Amino acid sequence: MSAATRIGLVSPSHLASNPPLVKEAEALCDAGFDVHVVSGQNHPITDRLEKSVMAHAPWRTHRLDFRPSFSAKLSRLRQLIALRRLRRFSSNVVPLALARTAHSTTIERLAKAARSTESQLFIGHTIAGLAAAAWAAQRSGASFAFDAEDFHTGETDAVLNDSAQHTAIRVIEETLLPQAIYLTAAAPLIADAYADLYPLESKPISMLNVFPRTNAPANPVRPTDDGVFRLY
Secondary structure, X not given: OOOOOEEEEEOOOOHHHOHHHHHHHHHHHHOOOEEEEEEEEOOHHHHHHHHHHHHOOOOEEEEEEOOOOHHHHHHHHHHHHHHHHHHHOOOOOOOHHXXXXXXXXXXXXXXXXXXXXXXXXXXXXXXXXXXXHHHXXXXXXXXXEEEEOOOHHHOOHHHHHOHHHHHXXXXXXXXXXXXXXXXXXXXXXXXXXXXXXXXXXXXXXXXXXXOOHHHOOOOOOOOOOOOOOOOO
């Protein structure tokens, strides 16, 4: 019997704060794929919640520590320098490497960890995940795909009001999205927005960011004693 195709899911976010990634990992495992999830951890409270997700996970996890450290400060310094360069960039052609550095301090580590999974397909979540998945795929001779959880170029006030941050995301998206073997989006209007903005071969497939009602508890859930506020 041949080995199952290995798929690597890549996101800088906590598993406990990224339901679309967890839902995708479970669906791929149910379909018979060998799934490896590369994710980040940077918030102690969310880290505690992660244990309940990992306790029943049928996939393998590779968690990267993005909490404050000396190396994290150096990465942040490189990011600030890259953002400053982008604000002064006069050319319309911005190098992808500069955009990656300006966008997130997590991309290089995510790409390295993803590549170590030896996956045949990498699926990115968030822009940092897209950049890391594409980078890992390029170095591994593999393919990559992307799940747009939001319309990222219009996602936050910071992106809308800071030309450097907006440019970094735009360069990553316009360079990599046409190279992805497929694209999914969390809602139809997100799919429409990406199809209107970039020259894609086909519009992203809408995969609604919700769970079946059958997964909902029959009655209201009582507050826990761990002091953590959960909002859905």
